[in-house]
Amino acid sequence: MDYEPLVGRSAIEEISLLAEKLSGKVVQNINSTRSGGGVAEVLSRMVPLLQQVGVEAQWNVIKGNQEFFQVTKKFHNALQGKEESISPEEFSLLLEPSQGTVEEYLHGDIIFIHDPQPIALIAKRRELGEKWVWRCHIDVSNPRPEAWDFVREFVVQYDAAVFSTASFAQELPIRQFLIPPSIDPLSEKNRELSGNEIESVLAKYGIPQDKPIITQVSRFDHLKDPIGVIRAFEMVRGSMDCRLVLAGGTAVDDPEADKVLAEVKERAAGNEDIHVLSLPPESGSEINALQRASTVVLQKSLKEGFGLTVSEALWKGKPVVASAVGGMRLQVKNRFNGLLCHGVEGAAYALRLLLSNPEYARWLGENGREHVRRNFLITRHLKEYLLLFLSLYHPEDIIYL
Amino acid sequence: MLREVPDSVIYYHTHHFIEEHHYLIPEPPNDFAVWVRNTLGDEVLSERLASIDTFDFPTLESLREGILSVMEESLVSKRDPRDAPEGREFHFAKSVSVILSLPYVAYDLREFVEVLREVSRGCLYFHIFESRLMNGQGMNDFSIWMRDTLGEAELAEKISHLDPYNYTLEGLRSLLIQIIEERIK
Numbered sequence: 261m262d263y264e265p266l267v268g269r270s271a272i273e274e275i276s277l278l279a280e281k282l283s284g285k286v287v288q289n290i291n292s293t294r295s296g297g298g299v300a301e302v303l304s305r306m307v308p309l310l311q312q313v314g315v316e317a318q319w320n321v322i323k324g325n326q327e328f329f330q331v332t333k334k335f336h337n338a339l340q341g342k343e344e345s346i347s348p349e350e351f352s353l354l355l356e357p358s359q360g361t362v363e364e365y366l367h368g369d370i371i372f373i374h375d376p377q378p379i380a381l382i383a384k385r386r387e388l389g390e391k392w393v394w395r396c397h398i399d400v401s402n403p404r405p406e407a408w409d410f411v412r413e414f415v416v417q418y419d420a421a422v423f424s425t426a427s428f429a430q431e432l433p434i435r436q437f438l439i440p441p442s443i444d445p446l447s448e449k450n451r452e453l454s455g456n457e458i459e460s461v462l463a464k465y466g467i468p469q470d471k472p473i474i475t476q477v478s479r480f481d482h483l484k485d486p487i488g489v490i491r492a493f494e495m496v497r498g499s500m501d502c503r504l505v506l507a508g509g510t511a512v513d514d515p516e517a518d519k520v521l522a523e524v525k526e527r528a529a530g531n532e533d534i535h536v537l538s539l540p541p542e543s544g545s546e547i548n549a550l551q552r553a554s555t556v557v558l559q560k561s562l563k564e565g566f567g568l569t570v571s572e573a574l575w576k577g578k579p580v581v582a583s584a585v586g587g588m589r590l591q592v593k594n595r596f597n598g599l600l601c602h603g604v605e606g607a608a609y610a611l612r613l614l615l616s617n618p619e620y621a622r623w624l625g626e627n628g629r630e631h632v633r634r635n636f637l638i639t640r641h642l643k644e645y646l647l648l649f650l651s652l653y654h655p656e657d658i659i660y661l
Numbered sequence: 662m663l664r665e666v667p668d669s670v671i672y673y674h675t676h677h678f679i680e681e682h683h684y685l686i687p688e689p690p691n692d693f694a695v696w697v698r699n700t701l702g703d704e705v706l707s708e709r710l711a712s713i714d715t716f717d718f719p720t721l722e723s724l725r726e727g728i729l730s731v732m733e734e735s736l737v738s739k740r741d742p743r744d745a746p747e748g749r750e751f752h753f754a755k756s757v758s759v760i761l762s763l764p765y766v767a768y769d770l771r772e773f774v775e776v777l778r779e780v781s782r783g784c785l786y787f788h789i790f791e792s793r794l795m796n797g798q799g800m801n802d803f804s805i806w807m808r809d810t811l812g813e814a815e816l817a818e819k820i821s822h823l824d825p826y827n828y829t830l831e832g833l834r835s836l837l838i839q840i841i842e843e844r845i846k
Contacts, residue, residue, distance in 0.1 A: 270781035277761060401748060426752035438754060634680070647759050657669045658795075661761040 266445055267639045275639065278646040279313035281661050287649060288368025288389060289319040292332065292377035295541040296509060297479060298441060298568045299374050299397050302641075305444040309642050315649075320365050322378045328353055330515050332377045338407035339376060339400050340483060340563040351410060355380050370649055379414045391652045395422045397441070398565040399586040400430065419652055424566045424587045435655075437648055440590055442641035443571045443632070448544030450575055453552055461549035467505060467535050472555035472615055475505040477547050477572075480520040480538070483563045484508075485583075488604050490527055490534065492560065495608035497533060500615055507537040507550055552576050556614045556621065560607050564588050571636040574598065574628030579621035581610040591636065597627035662753065663693075663729055668721040669755035672794065675715055675724065677756070679830065680786060690715065690826060692751075693728060700749045701742075706735045716824040719799030758791065770811065773803075774841045782830040789825050789833065801825075803837070816844050 264272050289307060293300050303319055310317035324332070331350045338344040354376075366381070371389035373379060375397050382392055394415055400408065400423075412430070415421055420435040429436050443450055462469060474493060478484040486506055493504040506524060509517075521538055528534040539546060551557060557573035559582045566587030573580050574591065580598040582588040592598035599610040614621040634640075651659060663671075674692040690711060698707035709731050718724035736742060745751065763784060767773035777785075788802040798805060800821050808817035819840060825833050 268781070270779060270784070273763070274781055274783060277763070278759075281761070426754050427748070429752060429754075647757075650759060651757055657667070657755065657757055659757065659759045661759060 262446055263637075263639050266633070267637060271639055271643075275313055275643050275646065278643065278650065278661075279310075279315050282315050282646065282649055284316075285370060285649065286316045286318065286368040287370045287372055288366060289317065289372045289374065290322060290366060290378045290381065291319075291374035292322055292324060292329070294321050296514065298566065301449075301568065302441050302638075303374070305447055305638055306642065306645070309638065310645070313642070313646075315646070318365075318368065322381075324377070326515060329377075333515055335376055335407055335411075336398060337483070338404040339411065340398055341402040341404065342483070342563075343404065344407070346407065354410075355383075370652060373418075376411055379411060382414050382417045385417065392418045393420045393422060393648065393652070394418045396428065396565075397424065399428055399563045401427045401586070420648070422648065425590055428565075428586070435651075437651075439641070439644045439648065440587060440636065441566045441568060442636050442638045443568055443575060444638045445575060449548050450572055451548065453545070453548055457545070458549045458553050461546050462553055464546075465535065465537055465550075467503065467550075467553075469553065472500075472502040473505060473553055474502055474556050474558055474611060474615075475507065475550055475554040476558045476560065477507045477551065477569045478559065478561070478567075479508050479514060480517045480524060481514065482516070482520055483561060485560045485562050486520065486524045487527055488562075488607070489558060489560050490524070491604045492558070492607040492611065493534065494531075495605070496611045496615070500612060502555070502615060503533045503535065505535045505537065505550055505554070507535075507539055507547065509539045509541055509543065547572075548576075551578060554578055556581060556611055558607065558611065559583065559588060560601070560604075561585060561588070567591065570598075571632050574625070575632045575636075577622075577625040577629045579614045579624045580628060581607055581614065583607075591631070592628075593631065596624070597631045598624055663725065663732070666753055667755055668725070669757070670753050671721050671725045671728070672791075673754050673756040675728075676790060679790065679826075680782065691728075693732075696745075696751050700745045700751075703735075703743070706732070709735070714824070714826070716826050719794075720797070721794050724794070758787075760787065770807075770813070770816075770841055770845045774838055774845070777834065777838055777841070782834075785830055785834055813844070816841070 287310065289303055291299050291303060307317045307319045331353045334344045334346055334350065335354065338346065366388050368389045370391045370393065372393050372395060373381060374395045379394060385392060416433055418434055420437060421432060422437045422439050423429045424440045426438055476489050480486060489506060496502060525536050528536050551573050557578045557580050559567050559570050559580065561567060561583050562585065564586040567582065570580055570582050570588050570591045574597065580592060581601055582592045582598060584600040584602055592600055594600040601607040601610050650661065678690060694707045694710035697703050697710060710728065713727055713731060715724060718727055763780065765776045765780060767776050792802040793800060804817040804821040807813040820837065823836065828836065
């Protein structure tokens with residue numbers, strides 16, 4: 261594996277030994293989109309890696325029309341605590357999760373369902389697979405009761421559930437595993453870039469390097485609080501010369517993105533120091549360049565399942581300001597490898613602190629890179645998925661293989 | 662709850678930091694101390710919990726009693742202990758250990774030290790930290806093998822008396838290599 265120089269030979273050896281123990285098992289991953297957002301991004305790297313170490317991993321996507329994804333987006337929001345009105349008809353739409361997908365492709369020894377959209381597939385348990393795991397990528401620490409009660413009916417039929425952090429876990433009669441997601445250091449989004457590559461991306465988007473750059477990369481989604489980012493930037497800009505880059509894309513399963521993007525553009529209109537970039541799905545190297553060109557990276561989400569962009573920035577040695585929510589608390593240990601904030605004013609204060617103390621900012625960034633190397637690279641994630649799959653066949657607390 | 666949870670819960674909350682954060686050493690060495698400080702704002706109790714030396718306890722049961730006695734002593738002296746705000750509750754988790762053989766075998770100290778350079782941090786962690794609390798002898802696997810198989814009682818004792826919680830895993834690896842190399846030179 262090409263990851264050996266980054267994590268050491270022994271770590272790779274262990275992965276191979278664990279993978280051998282899964283010989284003959286088919287792991288079927290199912291989610292709702294092939295591109296856009298963190299889930300698809302991790303799967304696009306994880307599935308080939310599982311195959312590379314000898315696990316027969318597959319990835320299929322349920323089909324859905326716009327109406328289906330409008331409902332699943334509402335659900336997604338409600339599970340993250342946002343008030344949404346969901347009608348009985350909309351609830352019933354979720355009961356037909358395969359949405360025309362040819363189910364014969366969905367077989368596996370282990371069926372690994374990602375997020376709520378395909379959760380009702382568990383109804384086909386006997387036909388499709390032996391062991392079922394629900395992987396929850398979102399922050400369900402404080403869900404709307406009606407949404408969680410609906411989802412819970414399905415979750416309890418699974419063999420296990422996986423959450424990114426302990427605060428998302430729920431009281432359930434099934435086993436729950438804590439596995440945070442990860443970034444791939446060799447992907448286009450995270451590989452090393454030359455100065456020329458970075459400069460050409462900045463030139464392409466018309467971003468001068470004449471002053472410090474603050475960047476937030478994320479889908480255009482209210483829960484990522486892009487308007488809050490602009491407000492924080494304006495508070496900083498009052499006393500410090502700097503630019504803001506808000507870069508993000510859309511996802512097939514997120515029908516709200518265009519509306520939010522329009523709101524952001526309207527709010528930013530007339531301010532030449534704010535650059536709003538709507539990027540197509542395959543923009544990994546461009547995001548990489550924007551992050552590497554940044555002085556500070558911000559992730560001011562109101563809710564966040566994990567926030568892969570934080571690990572991406574930390575891996576690049578960037579000082580990060582992140583909201584103290586969800587999985588970002590795992591990635592940022594306040595004042596040791598980044599700064600946490602709780603609101604617009606806190607974000608502005610942290611940004612000013614980092615812009616005016618570059619040595620401190622550099623120290624935080626160095627610590628951040630090591631924190632990611634230890635905890636949030638795909639090799640750790642791969643190993644934990646292998647352990648998860650193996651533990652489905654071993655209910656005990658100490659497993660001898 | 663602390664009195665009732667399985668040993669694997671006590672183990673998780675007193676050990677998971679070793680592989681996750683040990684290079685920075687920013688946090689007290691158990692989750693209980695972190696939560697008491699950051700959520701309940703009780704710095705005195707947090708300091709007392711943080712200063713519990715896990716190495717002093719040969720089993721998880723005795724470690725649990727050690728933590729409980731500090732907490733109970735503190736509770737007796739408090740009239741109105743603070744509650745955690747909503748969303749900041751302590752979430753109990755347990756560890757699941759998966760143990761498998763690695764393709765490394767040593768027949769003497771020279772081979773042992775060469776293997777020690779190669780094995781993963783997870784392997785080092787298991788034989789030093791986890792085995793000491795699990796094997797009922799209060800001694801790490803390496804020391805037991807050196808004493809019982811190689812007859813190296815003095816070396817075994819020296820390694821057994823190292824408090825591994827004071828080192829990073831890589832620092833511990835270097836120290837073990839140094840001690841064994843001194844013995845075989």
